[in-house]
Amino acid sequence: MTTKINNEHNKLNFSSEREQSQACLNSAEHEKNQGRKVLNVPNKRELNQTCLDSAEREGLRPKGNVPNLRFPEFQEEWEKCKVSDLLDFYSTNSLSWDKLEYGTTNIQNLHYGLIHVGLSTMVDIDKDNLPNIIDGNVPRNYELCKEGDIVFADASEDTNEVAKAVEYYNLNGKKVVCGLHTIHGRDNKNKTVVGYKGYAFSSMSFHHQIRRIAQGTKIYSINSKNFSECYVGIPSKDEQQKIADLLRLIDERIATQNKIIDKLQSLIKGLRVRLIQIENGNIVHLGEIARIYQPQTISSTELTEDGFLVYGANGIIGKYKEYNHKTEQICITCRGNTCGMVNYTKPMSWITGNAMVINTDEHQNKVCKRYLYHYLSAYNFNSIISGSGQPQIVRTPLENLEITLPSIFEQEQKAMLLDRIQAKIEISNRVLSLCQEQKQYLLRQMFI
Secondary structure: OOOOOOOOHOOHHHHHHHHHHHHHHHHHHHHHHHHHHOOOOOOOHHHHHHHHHHHHHHHOOOOOOOOOOOOOOOOOOOEEEEHHOEEEOOOOOOOOOHHHEEEOOOOEEEEEHHHHHHHHHOOEEEOOOOOEEEEOOOOOOOOOOOOEEEEEEEEEEEOOOOOEEEEEEEEHHHHHHHHOOOOEEOOOOOOOOOOOHHOOOHHHHHHHHHHHHOOOOEEOOOOOHHHHEEEEEEEEEEEEEHHHOOOOOOOHHHHHHHHHHHHHHHHHHHHHHHHHHHOOEEEEHHHOOEEOOOOOOOHHHHHHHHOEEEEEEEEEEEEEEOOOOOOOOOOEOEEEEOOEEEOOOOOOOOOEEEEEEEOHHHHHHOOOOOHHHHHHOOHHHHHOOOOOOEEEEHHHHHOOOEEEEEEHHHHHHHHHHHHHHHHHHHHHHHHHHHHHHHHHHHHHOOOO
8 A cells, every 4th residue: 555645735734634534544444454464464373383283284294404384396305504614704893883984985884783773684785874984994904795795793682682694685886894793704605595694594593503602691792613503504596585585575565664654653743743833722731621640559569460451651561450540541651761751541541650640531621632642742841850860740840731722623633633643653563563573483484
């Protein structure tokens, strides 16, 4: 589905957007239905059991060096290859971030931090922005990367992130080197196709091996010598290509979905800011249209596996056997680093004392609760956050906040539009989660 946002709509007149609201609702409903049809991904247990049950019935349970899941036209066993036999390793530099910059034509440098956060498995230099080495800091000796080269991050605080790998898929003739805390490997024996190794070294079977050999207490690390203890599965090049093509398409879908979500979040943020900037309406204090209070706090030891949702400083924190609010409520985090974060609770929930409740139930003829939620979501609470050690918001400054309220009809119309965009964001996030689950499942099942 394609959604077009016209630049001419930068200035929106809420009062005339009933048709736009309906279009947004229809779009959200359509995408919701499409998400059910196209990306109906069962959970891990269901997928594993379905695969094994089918194999058992057909007498095709995998035997030997073959994955649990593969394309049906391939039957041959895979080669189980020691990583140190597959790859030749090259020295890398130790340039820190202060020796790097963006936006020049100098040699580009892959810092290990980008492997952990930011880069997809397949590095495409036309899409991925790598920093350049600042003049005067280029190492005397270095090995330029080639397409198909693999790069591992050699250290992490998390064993799941040690040896996280990316592969250079498209360098487009650019000069790139491997930097701090990376291990640079190359298949000089030409046993693999470009695009396969990055996924093979991202598979669960490979990372299970890495977790056994990673060294350290707080920071876990590996070196190129450790790869003599690890193996990776190598099928025929035709099968490698099909696996790589499938997973790369899923990665591209994930990247596209992230862009969709970013655009929608930018849209709703801009529209919420317009609520605060509106000039027509009555100016009231928040305390005049809401009862503001901190509820009773329960300890984390009292939380249960089943029951009613509990909202704390960071949104939902668990469940409890009782609820202290029958209706949905606006609540603002009033303690800690997330101070000022606005949540909208589900009905029959327990809200703890780490959040300030903005209860408008007694003023429904004056204020639309969803309108006020969107209004406060755009508000900058920094001016009323106090406390030197731990940030906090107290009741009196909240009660004195000035709010501009148009007519109740106009509030409801604006809230309806924003709710439909919010629903579309939630659907888009679900589609993203399904794509990510799909990729992780394939990384578990398609490799040995």
